[in-house]
Amino acid sequence: xPLFFRLAGLATCFLLTVPAIxxxxxxxxxxxxxxxxxxxxxAEMRHFSFALGxxxxxxxxxxxxxxxxxxxxDANPNKEKARVMLFMTDAINSQFLTELADRADPVVxxxxxxxxxxxxxxxxxxxxxxxxxHESGPEAARDKLTELQENYDNSGAYDFREWETNVVAxxxxxxxxxxxxxxxxxxxxxxxxxSDAIQSGMAESYQALGDTLGAIQAYEAALxxxxxxxxxxxxxxxxxGE
Numbered sequence: 690x691p692l693f694f695r696l697a698g699l700a701t702c703f704l705l706t707v708p709a710i711x712x713x714x715x716x717x718x719x720x721x722x723x724x725x726x727x728x729x730x731x732a733e734m735r736h737f738s739f740a741l742g743x744x745x746x747x748x749x750x751x752x753x754x755x756x757x758x759x760x761x762x763d764a765n766p767n768k769e770k771a772r773v774m775l776f777m778t779d780a781i782n783s784q785f786l787t788e789l790a791d792r793a794d795p796v797v798x799x800x801x802x803x804x805x806x807x808x809x810x811x812x813x814x815x816x817x818x819x820x821x822x823h824e825s826g827p828e829a830a831r832d833k834l835t836e837l838q839e840n841y842d843n844s845g846a847y848d849f850r851e852w853e854t855n856v857v858a859x860x861x862x863x864x865x866x867x868x869x870x871x872x873x874x875x876x877x878x879x880x881x882x883x884s885d886a887i888q889s890g891m892a893e894s895y896q897a898l899g900d901t902l903g904a905i906q907a908y909e910a911a912l913x914x915x916x917x918x919x920x921x922x923x924x925x926x927x928x929x930g931e
């Protein structure tokens with residue numbers, strides 16, 4: 690398997706503008722073949738850098754003499770994480786995926802960018818927004834969404850379509866945090882005003898809170914956007930006692 694495709698996990702880069710690897714070749718290799726050249730290792734590390742959006746210091750420590758990085762050192766715990774993720778990716782590609790029947794040709798292989806997509810933590814958008822809500826409330830989720838759109842829009846790192854944010858509200862509703870769920874539904878309704886799914890989801894949380902009027906208004910909004918929603922018609926009839 691070409692080394693270019695053996696990418697994974699919490700790894701880092703070697704910058705070409707700093708003293709890279711000792712002139713006598715790479716040292717302390719546990720994943721890569723010990724006969725790899727300096728240039729081959731640098732190329733691998735650069736792929737990690739682009740895939741995770743990190744630089745050398747993420748996995749490596751600086752030399753005590755101030756001359757670049759001590760790449761052989763294991764003092765930075767992220768370096769061991771990188772090794773674990775590399776071996777994990779190898780196992781996925783060389784063991785688990787080979788068990789699939791009728792694989793594509795050429796085969797599809799997992800790389801570090803498969804999960805990381807240019808980000809250090811390989812979270813999906815809904816996971817980022819849910820985490821922000823848990824930590825600081827729905828306004829923090831709004832701020833996080835704005836931040837990620839400004840920094841990653843059109844990069845492919847995150848899915849900014851409607852359903853990713855709908856999932857955040859659904860997860861909050863499952864947790865019984867219906868007021869926070871409604872706040873997220875409202876935020877997403879600003880972005881996708883033609884979505885009946887947002888309105889019906891919001892109605893369910895209003896109903897769970899005992900806010901019959903709010904639920905009716907949201908269901909009616911959903912029905913106005915999609916008159917074919919028979920489930921919404923039934924829910925409305927039940928709330929109105931019809």
